[in-house]
Amino acid sequence: MTGSMDLPTKGGFNFDLCKRNANLEMKGLKLPGFLKTGTTIVGLVFQDGVVLGADTRATEGPIVADKNCEKIHFMAPNIYCCGAGTAADTEAVTDMVSSQLQLHRYATGRESRVVTALTLLKSHLFKYQGHVSAALVLGGVDCTGPHLHTVYPHGSTDTLPFATMGSGSLAAMSVFESQYKEGLTREEGIQLVTAAIRGGIFNDLGSGSNVDVCVITKGKTEYLRNHELPNPRTYVSSKGYSFTKGQTEVLSTKITLLKQKVEVTEGGDAMEE
């Protein structure tokens, strides 16, 4: 056991600490909460492609941990994925599938297809029986046309013309159900998506801050980060706090000058001889 601990591991999950954690929990130590995304994520198909949207709030219990996080993840140049659920799970799963898609692109020499990403995601999530808590809205445009799918934490998927996920999904879905029609133009699509996300931001406590939008069409992807900022910070005090030097009681000070690193480059000699 001592020998195997220090080598870089081969990948996959490591269950070494589970028994110890179970014992600690019996003794009363509470596991610290995970960062959840408590989100509103949406996607819709318009005439030339797919529009994805997400809010930007990350919560840790009732506290907002990050007021401007990124929930629209890159999968391939023509495929993006919004993630809801446990933040670490959505980030890890989308990064992993993104790398697998890149390797697949190198192997086949072709642009990735949305169904490839879909199958990779659903088989990973099903393998872990829903314990990897990632609910995703996957959208992209490939040689077979625009596609939009939702993936649930247990591994089931849906293929839809418009979809919403996350805690704010009901608020966003109400906007979609009343205003969606086929053959939307790009501007109408973006407007509808931002209206749906705003519905989630203002009516759901787990979603908030700004709106991110991603428009994917054949050959072009536009990631509009912070497309709308409906919650500007209005409580700034113009005076601010100003602390005078020496206000804090200091017991001891230690100043260490950083060593200058000298780089010695010898005139590159050829190695052959």
Next chain:
Amino acid sequence: MVGKNCFAIASDRRLGVQLQTIATDFQRVFKIHDKLYIGLSGLGTDAQTLYQRLVFRHKLYQLREERDMKPETFASLVSAILYEKRFGPYFCQPVIAGLGEDNKPFICTMDCIGAKELAKDFVVSGTASESLYGACESMYKPNMEPEELFETVSQALMSSVDRDCLSGWGGYVLIV
């Protein structure tokens, strides 16, 4: 907390078992290299084990690449190490602070399973994190010089820690 071409990382000094104090000079902020520091809050033993693992990985990196790790790379490394233990995690929330290319400050925090949270102003973690969010939100100003940054970080830490029973006994502040 980020300042002008500098950063500050601070922690309190109490080590306790629930309500009993065991030590009043516990070190929680560790050096990885001259311009990269990591603070680990949560279970003391996991903080020390995780620090030893990270120093080991960084030394291997230094041997192979003949240079220090960039803060962004280090944050990805910590995230991967924590996520590996997704179903039996370390009870630890790290705060990473470093100077990247051109001495541009970089800070980030993670939850105990490695969900990275980058910020441009300040990051907090620990039992007093709710108070710290409030104190930093009101006391932070962009582009502070090192001396002003020191005062701000210390006052934010002291005021939040005074409102939490499980933290206290002063603080360590490091400015780079």
